[in-house]
Amino acid sequence: MKTVLVLGARGGIGQAVAQAFRRAGWRVLGLVRSGGAGEGIAPIHADLFDAAAVATACGSVDIVFNGLNVPYPVWSTQALPMYEAAADVAQALGARHIYPGSVYNFGARMPLELSPQVPFAPTTVKGRIRVEIEAMLGERAEAGRVKTIVLRAGDVFGGPARNSWMQQLVAKDLAKGRIVSPGGYDVTHAWAYLPDLAETVVRLAQVEESLGAYEVFHFDGNNASMRELARAAGPNVKLSRMPRFVFSVMGLFDPFMKATIEMLYLWDVPHALLDDRLAQVIGPVPHTPLERALTSIM
Structure with a gap:
């Protein structure tokens, strides 16, 4: 039986990945400071920034999944150190590191079709830090310190990802017929x-x-416009738009919303993740039709 250590096991992405590994028959460990790590997940109580202690507590591990979630307001100071610590843990364990990338790397002038070959051109603080993180992981892989797979994806939704853009704003009132x-x-x-x-x-x-x-794959998921989302959600679903000034006003009182403002270009610049090689490596890529995926979050 192979073993995976999930960092951020209580977060939305971490929970979903941990349970997917468990269903596949893996032994699943979850790094937490205290308490449990989720159903069927063995909790590892150790400090992320003490790689040796984590390795001692875990024993043999084959995969480290990086499900860490750094809050937007502290990205500029905490993101890179945290992801460096995650790479240190994988290195101490001699395990393959899997890191979920984002589209932030490509910036506000990105082309519509984003394959793994498209060069990075970040235009935000968070985008530049994402590029730094991947450069750090690539350098460590090249030096033989830790092997990494980057799986780049768009905005997640469904499952335990309840703090997503989809469930907090876009489809919050989907049951009432509104996107x-x-x-x-x-x-x-x-x-x-x-x-x-x-x-x-x-x-x-x-x-x-x-x-x-060092490998980079793109998960094409469900590339769709808001109009296509509404159409997939049902014939009577209506579209409305949140005015941009609302984000600015909320940002005066909410640090998260203030940090979100620089990322609003993602709703103005068309972009779709593409990758033919992923299917060549793993076979048919898991894909739930948009209609069924939206139904699951209502």
Whole structure:
């Protein structure tokens, strides 16, 4: 039986990935400071920033999944150190590191089609830090310190990802027949249904020994505009738009909303993740039709 250590096991992505590994028959460990780590997950009580202590507490581990969630307001100071610590843990364990990337790296002038070959051109603080994180992981892989798989995805939704853009704003009132857009109605946006993404992580882990020291894959998920979301949600679903000034006003009182403002270009610039190679590596990529995925969050 192989073992996976999930960092951020109590977060939305971490929970979904941990349970996907458990269903696949893996032994699942979850790094937590105290308490439990979730159903069927063995809690590891250790400090992320003490890699040796984590390694001692875990024993043999094959995969480290990086489900850490750094709050937007502290990204500029805490993100890079935290992800460096995660890489230290994987290195101490001699395990493959799997890191979920984002589209932030490509910036506000990104092309519609985002394949793994598209160069990075970040235009925000969070985008530049994302690029720094991946550069750090690539350098460590090249030096033979820790092997990494980057699985880039769009905005996650579904499953335990209850703090997502989809469930907190866009489809918050879907049961009442309404989709709320932070941008234009016909702007293609990259979405990732979390149960599908989690299953893809497991399948990559199952074939990781056949992969190189540093690999990047794109999860194409459900690339869809707001109008397409509304159409998929049902014939009577209406579209409305949240005015931009609302974000600015809320940002005066809410640090999270203030930190969100620089990312609003993602709702104005069409983008879709694409990757033919992923299916060549893992076989058919898990994909739930948008209609069914939206039904699951109502």
